[in-house]
Amino acid sequence: MTAILASIMKKDILLSLLSGFCLVGAFPKFDVNILAWIAFVPLLYALQHKTLAQAAVLGFIAGSAFFSGLLYWIYNVLTIYGHLPGIISVFFLILLTAYLAIYFSIFAFVWRWLDLKNSAGLILFAPAFWVSLEFIRGILFSGFPWELLGYSQYQVLPLIQVAEITGVYGVSFIIVLVNILFFRALVYLGRGERKLAGREILVLALIIFCCWFYGQSRIATLEQMSAKYKDYKISLIQGNIRQDLKWERHFQEETLKIYTELTWQTQKEKPDLVIWPETATPFFFQNNFPFQSRILDLAAQMETPLLFGAPAFTRQANRVNYFNSAFLISPQKEVLGRYDKIHLVPFGEYAPWAGLLGFTRDIIGAIGDFTPGQGITILSLPWGKFGVLICYEIIFPNLTRQFAAQGAQFLVNITNDAWFGRTSAPYQHLSMATFRAVENRLPIARAANTGISAFITAVGKIRQSSNLFTREVLSDNIKINKTHTFYTRYGDIFSFFCLIISGFYLIFVYRQRG
DSSP, rough: OOHHHHHHHHHHHHHHHHHHHHHHSSSSTTTTTTGGGTTTHHHHHHHTTHHHHHHHHHHHHHHHHHHHHHSHHHIIIIIIIIIOOHHHHHHHHHHHHHHHHHHHHHHHHHHHTTGGGGGGGGHHHHHHHHHHHHHHHTGGGGGGOTTTTGGGTTTTTHHHHHHHOOOHHHHHHHHHHHHHHHHHHHHHTTTTOOOHHHHHHHHHHHHHHHHHHHHHHHHHHHHHHHTTOOOEEEEEEEOOOOOHHHHHHGGGHHHHHHHHHEEEEEEEGGOEEEEEOOSSSOOTTTTTTHHHHHHHHHHHHHHHHHEEEEEEEEETEEEEEEEEEEEOOTSSSOEEEEESSSOOOBBTTOOOOTTTOOOHHHHSSOOOOOOOOOOOOOOEEEEEEEEEEGGGGGOOHHHHHHHTTOOOOOEEEEEEEGTTTTTSHHHHHHHHHHHHHHHTTOOOOEESSOOOOOOTTTOOOEEEEOTTTTTTEEEEEEOOOOOOHHHHHOOOOHHHHHHHHHHHHHHHHHHHHH
């Protein structure tokens, strides 16, 4: 790789880095979302007249710049809360960044191999192939679909409404397509071919206009429809419990006191549901006296159902299984339901490949050794059904879709983002949640321990949001939706289509050239 890198002009390396850094700027906290629409152009310029190996390296450079700037906060998590030495934290950050950068490398390699810029008929292949890579990234090795390209537009509501059909991947498709058309227009202008450049710009503008028009129409229609729905009041409790104190036994009393006092502040709102964050109760609710009875009493005295996160367990023969769970209790002191987190965080809630690679458990030390839940659980109240996504489960489109498909009328996301500190990660996490609302046309109530707690409407609008590291109570009305979107019914059919088309075409070209 060193020899290949030495053969590449510095200008092309700088162009690749520029693409990566432009993409960083398109995401939170920077939120200069327009950068995503031109971010690939410098890289595509750099790929001109390169060998396949050089193209792969340039793609890797762009991907490394993007993911290192996007995921820098992992270092904080590993050193501050994982108590790993700085050098080991850097190693893991580089390892993850390198893995994710490979997807950029593959894209650049294939772009150069097919020489896509010279083929008008294959313009659609590149965005389809990009979607295929994003889709694979979301499922391979348990999946890490963190900040896919489409998420950069979470604040541009008209442009993301297409997600109700295609999921977030459709927005990624459009962004890559626009980048390619813009790049081709610049190439034509450089050759003095203004008519061809004008054609590319016209197509580009037409695509954006159609997406914008569709989005505006859908937003207007949905707002008109939602006016007929009944409002239900939900209150979110943000306890702001320090991560270094959260699991200290002597701090359990103080934790419960904080959540109890904040919950009583909602009494004047008369909420239909109060929500506490992930593992808000740092003890086993199932049999922990007197804390269990005090929580039940609180729901009874408030005359309000209470949803909260807590660790749970089951006993099987000589083994005890532990779960990251959410409990729903009624004013009548009954446990109405429990959801056990299905998609656990690797190296955070379980040690991947621990049976084969024992060192994975040693590296992360005293991690939470949780067992994944057995399936989708829909929790019910007299006025509506809902699904709970715990922590980063909300970033998985298909998992969230299954809750909607099985009858959820609104979604709840409980999380503890204290791990992230004051980095951009909490903002990134929230940005992805907005797409789950659009994809399934379900409002989302999000309770986070240290923030960002928020209410998200069915069109992806963040109506209210809390500050980071503050104790807050948010209350808002949500509207129950009983319709299913195309995405809810059929899932990632768009992504599968892109994957199949890309695969067949690559095989076809390979055989033709073979």
